[in-house]
Amino acid sequence: MSDAPSSQAPQTPVTEAARRAKKAAAALAPLPRTARDTALHAIADALTARTAEITEANAEDVAKARAEGTPEAIVDRLTLTPERIEAIASDVRDVVALPDPVGEVLRGSTLPNGLELRQVRVPLGVVGIIYEARPNVTVDAAALCLKSGNAVLLRGSSSAYASNTALVAVLRDAVEAAGLPADAVQLVPGESRESVKELMRARGLVDVLIPRGGASLIKTVVEESTVPVIETGTGNCHVYVDEQADIDTALSILVNSKAQRPSVCNAAETVLVHAGIAEAFLPRAVEALREAGVTVHGDAAWQAAGPDVVPATDEDWGTEYLSFDIAAAVVPSLDDAVAHIREWTSGHTEAIVTRDTSAARRFTSLVDSTAVMVNASTRFTDGGQFGFGAEIGISTQKLHARGPMGLPELTSTKYVVTGDGHIRE
Amino acid sequence: MSDAPSSQAPQTPVTEAARRAKKAAAALAPLPRTARDTALHAIADALTARTAEITEANAEDVAKARAEGTPEAIVDRLTLTPERIEAIASDVRDVVALPDPVGEVLRGSTLPNGLELRQVRVPLGVVGIIYEARPNVTVDAAALCLKSGNAVLLRGSSSAYASNTALVAVLRDAVEAAGLPADAVQLVPGESRESVKELMRARGLVDVLIPRGGASLIKTVVEESTVPVIETGTGNCHVYVDEQADIDTALSILVNSKAQRPSVCNAAETVLVHAGIAEAFLPRAVEALREAGVTVHGDAAWQAAGPDVVPATDEDWGTEYLSFDIAAAVVPSLDDAVAHIREWTSGHTEAIVTRDTSAARRFTSLVDSTAVMVNASTRFTDGGQFGFGAEIGISTQKLHARGPMGLPELTSTKYVVTGDGHIRE
Numbered sequence: 001m002s003d004a005p006s007s008q009a010p011q012t013p014v015t016e017a018a019r020r021a022k023k024a025a026a027a028l029a030p031l032p033r034t035a036r037d038t039a040l041h042a043i044a045d046a047l048t049a050r051t052a053e054i055t056e057a058n059a060e061d062v063a064k065a066r067a068e069g070t071p072e073a074i075v076d077r078l079t080l081t082p083e084r085i086e087a088i089a090s091d092v093r094d095v096v097a098l099p100d101p102v103g104e105v106l107r108g109s110t111l112p113n114g115l116e117l118r119q120v121r122v123p124l125g126v127v128g129i130i131y132e133a134r135p136n137v138t139v140d141a142a143a144l145c146l147k148s149g150n151a152v153l154l155r156g157s158s159s160a161y162a163s164n165t166a167l168v169a170v171l172r173d174a175v176e177a178a179g180l181p182a183d184a185v186q187l188v189p190g191e192s193r194e195s196v197k198e199l200m201r202a203r204g205l206v207d208v209l210i211p212r213g214g215a216s217l218i219k220t221v222v223e224e225s226t227v228p229v230i231e232t233g234t235g236n237c238h239v240y241v242d243e244q245a246d247i248d249t250a251l252s253i254l255v256n257s258k259a260q261r262p263s264v265c266n267a268a269e270t271v272l273v274h275a276g277i278a279e280a281f282l283p284r285a286v287e288a289l290r291e292a293g294v295t296v297h298g299d300a301a302w303q304a305a306g307p308d309v310v311p312a313t314d315e316d317w318g319t320e321y322l323s324f325d326i327a328a329a330v331v332p333s334l335d336d337a338v339a340h341i342r343e344w345t346s347g348h349t350e351a352i353v354t355r356d357t358s359a360a361r362r363f364t365s366l367v368d369s370t371a372v373m374v375n376a377s378t379r380f381t382d383g384g385q386f387g388f389g390a391e392i393g394i395s396t397q398k399l400h401a402r403g404p405m406g407l408p409e410l411t412s413t414k415y416v417v418t419g420d421g422h423i424r425e
Numbered sequence: 426m427s428d429a430p431s432s433q434a435p436q437t438p439v440t441e442a443a444r445r446a447k448k449a450a451a452a453l454a455p456l457p458r459t460a461r462d463t464a465l466h467a468i469a470d471a472l473t474a475r476t477a478e479i480t481e482a483n484a485e486d487v488a489k490a491r492a493e494g495t496p497e498a499i500v501d502r503l504t505l506t507p508e509r510i511e512a513i514a515s516d517v518r519d520v521v522a523l524p525d526p527v528g529e530v531l532r533g534s535t536l537p538n539g540l541e542l543r544q545v546r547v548p549l550g551v552v553g554i555i556y557e558a559r560p561n562v563t564v565d566a567a568a569l570c571l572k573s574g575n576a577v578l579l580r581g582s583s584s585a586y587a588s589n590t591a592l593v594a595v596l597r598d599a600v601e602a603a604g605l606p607a608d609a610v611q612l613v614p615g616e617s618r619e620s621v622k623e624l625m626r627a628r629g630l631v632d633v634l635i636p637r638g639g640a641s642l643i644k645t646v647v648e649e650s651t652v653p654v655i656e657t658g659t660g661n662c663h664v665y666v667d668e669q670a671d672i673d674t675a676l677s678i679l680v681n682s683k684a685q686r687p688s689v690c691n692a693a694e695t696v697l698v699h700a701g702i703a704e705a706f707l708p709r710a711v712e713a714l715r716e717a718g719v720t721v722h723g724d725a726a727w728q729a730a731g732p733d734v735v736p737a738t739d740e741d742w743g744t745e746y747l748s749f750d751i752a753a754a755v756v757p758s759l760d761d762a763v764a765h766i767r768e769w770t771s772g773h774t775e776a777i778v779t780r781d782t783s784a785a786r787r788f789t790s791l792v793d794s795t796a797v798m799v800n801a802s803t804r805f806t807d808g809g810q811f812g813f814g815a816e817i818g819i820s821t822q823k824l825h826a827r828g829p830m831g832l833p834e835l836t837s838t839k840y841v842v843t844g845d846g847h848i849r850e
Contacts, residue, residue: 026767030790111812115801122793124823203647207823222628223651228824249846256848342451364841365455368547376540376844385849386840387536398549398632398837399653400825412823415811416789419801421674423681424810 057166123149235265548574657818660690
């Protein structure tokens with residue numbers, strides 16, 4: 001049971017931290033918005049006030065990364081400057097301004113017997129986040145969890161351990177100064193893989209685990225965790241160019257979906273083109289993709305359309321390149337495009353380009369992914385773009401939350417039923 | 426990943442069935458309500474028309490159960506009569522009449538750049554149900570899954586195997602005659618425990634598993650399944666009698682919560698009484714519970730209130746009796762009642778009896794369970810009572826669904842985003 005007496009879990013530094021988080025979550029849950037907002041403002045102010053201490057700790061991580069020969073692009077993502085810390089503080093202030101999800105009444109009615117029924121949003125309790133590299137996630141995740149009334153257990157990468165330790169110290173002091181329990185924000189103790197395993201086995205203490213990072217991290221957590229998991233982020237996204245597509249629109253959406261920022265989960269990895277438009281579209285697409293620096297891994301039809309198209313294998317259809325590469329095929333029909341997508345997609349985002357309303361309707365109805373775009377780039381699947389203000393990740397699973405996860409996705413509900421001595425006949 | 430290419434799963438009769446279910450789910454998802462409703466009407470009619478065949482198969486299960494010395498109460502729950510089959514058919518017709526969850530737009534907006542965003546309810550896909558004894562669950566679960574556009578894999582108990590086989594044959598014929606894929610309804614092949622294990626490992630083919638039955642079944646599924654699970658039903662429910670309770674109301678709610686139907690998950694298992702009202706309340710409660718045939722397992726104060734109160738141990742606080750037994754304690758304050766509940770509850774339903782609005786507010790705010798009753802019996806936590814029309818179980822977990830699960834809880838969502846050549850800058 002998720003609520004098995006917590007005393008049954010083994011005693012380790014990680015389960016001890018989880019127990020303290022559970023206690024903090026119980027104290028947080030009944031607090032009104034003002035108390036949580038005050039703590040968030042205190043966090044933003046403390047980040048600014050204690051910048052020196054944070055950059056000093058960060059310098060340790062950066063020096064270590066350089067000594068280990070870490071690529072400069074990754075070192076850059078690890079680096080905290082006073083400007084970046086100010087931007088992180090500003091993001092926290094943006095979270096303060098978001099609507100409070102806690103206490104929202106989702107539905108309610110007066111039952112025939114007079115009982116008053118209300119379904120009310122409540123915090124999940126203890127949220128565990130497992131993430132890689134970038135220390136700004138430490139603050140973002142903590143802010144979203146606090147805003148939604150949850151305690152958070154943060155497990156960042158060991159390469160950012162000094163930075164995360166400094167940041168969490170600042171957060172905890174600020175939370176405590178605002179009168180909330182410091183244990184609402186904790187770094188999972190230990191840098192070993194064992195501490196991740198213990199976190200994944202802390203069922204009954206941790207209410208949900210959200211892994212943010214590469215496919216192998218997410219796969220491990222999904223397979224080994226007994227704590228419920230929300231999968232995020234793997235994106236093998238498709239652009240389908242329909243027979244009735246406007247070619248200029250299709251080229252623009254294809255290049256934007258692939259090349260505007262290839263390293264992110266909502267970038268396109270495969271383009272499928274209806275046979276009826278292939279002759280007109282393929283040569284121009286090959287040229288446009290070449291100009292954008294993209295290598296096309298194509299089927300026979302695509303190979304015939306340009307000398308620099310490399311042959312695609314089945315492996316290409318299943319690959320999330322996250323680079324300037326794209327798999328490309330011609331399909332006989334919209335339904336074949338859908339069948340290809342259903343077989344290979346990670347369920348993140350698929351786009352159709354068409355002027356045909358029936359084709360758009362059929363595609364959006366048949367494709368079973370988190371987001372389906374009609375005449376728009378796959379790159380729009382994003383909490384900020386969707387107007388959710390902030391996101392803790394993009395769920396690619398069907399249970400609980402699907403798509404960009406904002407504050408409401410960090411909550412559960414409970415029923416409050418009020419009577420006047422009502423008994424059941 | 427939940428959507429890993431399904432070809433990676435091992436080939437067994439169970440995974441083959443799951444693969445067929447996934448294909449059927451893809452065919453079901455885009456169908457309009459009328460198609461699904463037609464199939465449900467066909468099911469109801471077929472159950473009536475083929476009653477003889479069902480009762481004949483059921484007679485086999487009943488004879489086998491009797492030969493094995495199964496208690497008569499359980500044999501009764503297994504037995505299908507023409508009247509009971511007619512009642513099951515009538516329940517299916519009630520499901521037809523429920524609002525269609527599929528296609529509901531949960532939220533939508535036009536983004537600043539003109540993109541039109543809609544979050545739409547869609548079926549989950551393939552729902553697996555693992556359940557015990559009663560063959561009526563076979564039809565109820567299939568009807569709710571079909572109504573919400575899902576394919577269903579049914580894994581009933583081996584004691585009802587002949588009945589379930591006959592029922593599923595009737596359901597499949599009716600579904601097919603209505604023009605839907607027969608594989609939308611399947612019995613999991615095999616009676617062995619191995620087939621349950623294979624079902625629990627069919628991640629990527631099955632979208633959710635819902636175990637319905639005893640605590641040990643649910644515990645096994647939760648711990649061993651790689652398919653996401655929704656926990657249902659364990660109910661260690663509490664009634665708290667506040668210092669400001671009306672004593673007659675409290676007695677009525679206590680006896681109703683415990684004794685109206687002790688074998689179900691929303692029956693009370695523990696009563697906690699504020700010390701300030703104990704002297705007046707305990708003697709009358711002991712008498713009322715004795716009259717209702719209930720054995721009280723009490724702390725020292727309760728033992729002093731009646732000679733037939735047996736001493737409670739820690740084990741009593743954690744026990745879901747499902748019988749005419751109740752654990753009973755006196756607590757110094759409302760907060761101590763809450764602490765006791767937080768420590769021992771399974772998170773199902775807790776009730777407070779009080780005339781004090783502040784006490785009611787504090788209790789509903791601090792108790793973190795699926796349902797919190799104010800001056801009402803715990804027995805009201807039920808899909809039918811809540812006006813949801815039907816339920817597939819009562820979730821006691823926090824993710825995805827909490828409380829009685831009706832049709833909306835058998836769905837996921839997807840985002841449909843419509844543009845006019847929109848690309849990201």
